[in-house]
Amino acid sequence: MAKVPPRRLVSRFTRMVIDRSISWDLVGIVVPIAAFGLAPKFYSNELLLTYMMVYIVMAQGINISYGFTGYLPFGYVGFFGAGAYAGSLAVLDLHVPAILGVLIGGVGGLLVGSLLLPLFRLRGAYFAIGSLAAANALADIISNPSLTSITNGPYGINLASAYSSGEIYVSAMVLVGLSLAVVFYLRHSQFGLSLRAIKEDEYSASMAGVNVVKQRSIAWLMAATMAGMAGSIFGWATTVFYPSAVFDTSISVISIVFALFGGTGSLWGPTFGAIVLYSAYTAVGISNPQYFQLIYGVIIIALILFAPKGIVGVAKTTRARIFTRGKQVV
Amino acid sequence: MSEAELVVDGVSKYFGGFCALDAVSFEIRRGEALGLVGPNGSGKTTLLNVICGLYPPTKGQIFFRGFRIDGHKPHLIARAGINRTFQLAKPFKSLTVRENIDLALSHRKGDGASLDEILNLTNLTGMVGLEAGNLNAGQQKRLDLARAISLEPSVLFIDELGAGLNPVELNELAEILRKMQYGGRAIVVVEHLMGFLEKVVDHVLVLNAGREIFRGELRNALNDQDVKRVFLGDSIGH
Numbered sequence: 073m074a075k076v077p078p079r080r081l082v083s084r085f086t087r088m089v090i091d092r093s094i095s096w097d098l099v100g101i102v103v104p105i106a107a108f109g110l111a112p113k114f115y116s117n118e119l120l121l122t123y124m125m126v127y128i129v130m131a132q133g134i135n136i137s138y139g140f141t142g143y144l145p146f147g148y149v150g151f152f153g154a155g156a157y158a159g160s161l162a163v164l165d166l167h168v169p170a171i172l173g174v175l176i177g178g179v180g181g182l183l184v185g186s187l188l189l190p191l192f193r194l195r196g197a198y199f200a201i202g203s204l205a206a207a208n209a210l211a212d213i214i215s216n217p218s219l220t221s222i223t224n225g226p227y228g229i230n231l232a233s234a235y236s237s238g239e240i241y242v243s244a245m246v247l248v249g250l251s252l253a254v255v256f257y258l259r260h261s262q263f264g265l266s267l268r269a270i271k272e273d274e275y276s277a278s279m280a281g282v283n284v285v286k287q288r289s290i291a292w293l294m295a296a297t298m299a300g301m302a303g304s305i306f307g308w309a310t311t312v313f314y315p316s317a318v319f320d321t322s323i324s325v326i327s328i329v330f331a332l333f334g335g336t337g338s339l340w341g342p343t344f345g346a347i348v349l350y351s352a353y354t355a356v357g358i359s360n361p362q363y364f365q366l367i368y369g370v371i372i373i374a375l376i377l378f379a380p381k382g383i384v385g386v387a388k389t390t391r392a393r394i395f396t397r398g399k400q401v402v
Numbered sequence: 403m404s405e406a407e408l409v410v411d412g413v414s415k416y417f418g419g420f421c422a423l424d425a426v427s428f429e430i431r432r433g434e435a436l437g438l439v440g441p442n443g444s445g446k447t448t449l450l451n452v453i454c455g456l457y458p459p460t461k462g463q464i465f466f467r468g469f470r471i472d473g474h475k476p477h478l479i480a481r482a483g484i485n486r487t488f489q490l491a492k493p494f495k496s497l498t499v500r501e502n503i504d505l506a507l508s509h510r511k512g513d514g515a516s517l518d519e520i521l522n523l524t525n526l527t528g529m530v531g532l533e534a535g536n537l538n539a540g541q542q543k544r545l546d547l548a549r550a551i552s553l554e555p556s557v558l559f560i561d562e563l564g565a566g567l568n569p570v571e572l573n574e575l576a577e578i579l580r581k582m583q584y585g586g587r588a589i590v591v592v593e594h595l596m597g598f599l600e601k602v603v604d605h606v607l608v609l610n611a612g613r614e615i616f617r618g619e620l621r622n623a624l625n626d627q628d629v630k631r632v633f634l635g636d637s638i639g640h
């Protein structure tokens with residue numbers, strides 16, 4: 073017989089409400105969305121806010137891939153570019169509404185993600201480099217002049233006919249909400265638990281009954297779909313773009329830095345990292361992108377070595393130290 | 403006599419040209435406890451790895467309840483009812499004790515022990531909220547065992563669980579293992595410590611350099627010339 077008496081369910085619910093990390097994570101979904109809802113009242117550059125949201129989604133996507141399964145995809149931009157193109161071409165050629173184009177962008181990311189599943193045969197740095205090579209190859213194919221009739225090749229995309237700042241902004245907010253909901257789910261579900269176990273030790277996880285290949289693939293495809301949608305919103309907001317703009321490796325690099333800086337595995341970290349660093353990035357101005365690549369390269373290495381859990385991790389240990397001072401730690 | 407739960411038939415494993423297991427065969431029934439003994443590097447862990455699906459055997463076949471399982475995915479083998487602990491305990495360190503066990507419980511097919519019962523049996527009740535990384539070595543080993551039994555395996559392999567434990571902990575462990583055997587499980591205990599083995603098993607399979615050199619009652623093994631030589635050689639080697 074089913075053995076879940078109603079009492080159990082109630083206690084499970086109270087445990088959820090009482091559990092500080094769950095409430096804290098719920099706040100981590102609500103606050104950013106409310107903030108972006110109000111932000112245009114105080115700050116007029118909606119395009120910049122939209123880009124910031126796009127980067128939050130990208131940083132959360134890196135969070136899913138790296139924070140939960142341990143794979144760092146330097147070619148993450150491949151899904152972004154695929155989404156930008158899939159969404160735009162659907163709007164231009166099939167005349168679908170741009171919002172539907174965003175979903176189709178997600179499908180574009182999903183398809184490329186499925187094609188790249190064999191990359192998981194590679195480990196560590198090989199995976200990172202393999203995914204980068206795949207993204208560059210995709211960019212080369214799309215920008216190939218012989219495909220001009222399909223992708224418009226090197227001449228890029230013009231979405232001026234579909235532009236609608238309000239729709240774009242709201243879509244970006246919805247996508248941020250969606251990405252946060254996915255990460256919330258990963259942090260508080262059996263599925264997320266199995267991913268964290270896989271990250272620690274694949275064989276051990278399989279001896280706990282986890283279907284490693286399946287679970288990891290699902291997480292990867294979630295991350296790919298999110299990047300596809302983010303790319304398509306980016307393209308929609310940018311209006312006119314060339315292949316090089318949506319397949320730019322620095323988009324991967326920046327997303328990785330944002331996620332690592334804030335702290336992967338957490339819900340707040342990547343959001344926080346994206347908001348703080350993207351603001352800094354915009355304030356400083358991008359006069360010399362090559363230097364930024366270099367600086368970001370150094371930041372990535374430093375973060376992985378010295379603060380693998382990012383700002384959120386540092387905050388947690390500091391808080392733990394303050395609260396346990398003088399007490400016996402078990 | 404009931405049918406064998408697990409049949410290992412002529413299993414060999416090569417790593418490159420190196421033969422780590424050479425045509426090893428054995429059977430085990432429910433309620434039996436078998437000791438798997440042999441000097442370091444004799445292939446004990448490799449045998450567990452092959453049976454539990456980390457890699458396929460180079461030669462030979464493995465049957466579980468009459469079904470061939472060699473070469474199957476490890477999670478399917480675990481869900482079917484074969485499990486193991488690790489020589490170096492590998493609980494998921496960033497997960498709490500509860501999460502470690504819940505994860506395995508969520509993949510169990512039929513009914514079985516509850517979280518509380520498993521905690522109780524492995525003596526981890528007070529630690530349920532702690533991250534596994536904060537447990538001491540003995541506790542981590544018991545958590546590894548808890549993870550393994552959560553899937554209610556009918557065949558359970560224990561890889562050198564006793565190493566590094568003090569006599570009190572060893573007794574405690576022997577007690578736990580005996581309870582499991584009476585629960586109708588088949589248990590294979592890989593162990594160096596003879597005193598500990600005596601408390602848990604009566605039959606042993608002795609390996610040397612990947613090959614069976616003795617099979618039979620534990621007390622006879624201790625008088626066997628081949629076994630003596632191998633273990634004497636082993637202790638001189640150290």
Ligand SMILES: Nc1ncnc2c1ncn2[C@@H]1O[C@H](COP(=O)(O)OP(=O)(O)O)[C@@H](O)[C@H]1O
Nearest residue numbers: 417420422440441442443444445446447448449
């Ligand atoms: N993955 C592997 N690759 C190559 N050699 C291995 C591998 N695993 C084990 N071996 C070798 O196989 C032999 C048996 O090892 P193992 O099964 O761990 O022995 P035991 O558990 O009895 O101490 C050893 O010589 C070991 O070096």
Ligand SMILES: [Mg+2]
Nearest residue numbers: 446447448489
């Ligand atoms: Mg061993």
